[in-house]
Amino acid sequence: MSGFEFRETMAGSYHRVDEPHVERPLSFTIRARSAPLLRFLRRPEVEIEGAIDAPGLAGHRYLRGTLGMDLLRTGTLPYAFHFQGDDDKPYVFEGQKDVSLKELLESMTVLPGAIKTEEGALIARALLRFDARSDLVKFLRSFRLSR
Template sequence: MRGFEFCETMAGSFHLVDSPSDERPMSFTIRARSRGLLDFLRKPEVEIEGEIDAEGFADHRYLSGRLGLDVVRTGTLPYSFEFTANDGRRCAFAGRKTVRPGDLMTSMTVLPGVLVGDGGALIGEALLRFDLRSDLLRFLRSFRATR
C-alpha cells in the first residue's frame, strides 16, 4: 500500500554548553517518508533524511533519523536524527514539539532540542521554529503519495 512524504524546514539558533552566550544560527531541512500507510497506522512515525546547518559545528551535514507523528495519543512530535559534526564526531539531535490545543500556532511551530555526542553527553541546546509566513505553502505543497 502507498505511503506519503513531505518536506519541512526548521530554523533558529543553538549554543554549545561550553559557550552558552555564543548563540549561532542553526537550521535543518528534512524529507519525511512513511514506509506505507498500514505500517504508519501501526506505528505513526516516519523516516527522515536531509541536511543540518549549525554554524561552525555541523555545516551542511547529512542527517537521518525519525519523526514521531502520533500527536493524538502522545501530544508530541518527537524529532530524532544523527549527523557527523565538522570535526568528524557522530552527534545527534533530539527535540520535541509539545502540542497544546489552546495554543496550536505556537506549539506546532516551536521545537526546543538538544545536541548530544556519541556517548549521550550533552553538547548543546537549540531552539528552532517553523516559519509560517515563508514556509507554510511550500510545506503543504510538498505532501505527496509514494509507491
C-alpha cells in the same frame, strides 16, 4: 497501499554548553517518508533525511533519523536524528514539539532540542521554529503519496 512524504525546514539558533552566551544559527531541512499507510497507522513514525547547518559544529551535513507522528495519542512530535560534525565525530539531535490545542500554532511551530555526542553527553541546546508565514504553502505543497 502507498505511504506519504513531505519536506520541512526548521531554523533558529543553538548555544554550546561550553559557550552559553554565544548564540549561533542552526537550521535543518528534512524529507520525511512514511511506511505504507497500514504499517504507518500501526507505528506512526516517519523516516527523515536531509541536511543540518550549524556553523561551528556542522556545515551542511547529512542527517538521518525519525520523526514520531502519534500526535493524537501522545500530543508530541519527537525528532531524533544523527549527523557527523565538521570534526568528523557523530552527533545526535533530539527535540520535541509539545502540541497544545490552546496554543496550536505556537506549539506546532516551535522545536526545542538538544545536540549530544553519540554517548549522550550534552553539547548544545537549540531552539528552532517553522516559519509559517513564509514556509507554510511550500510545506503543504510538499505532501505527496509515495511508493
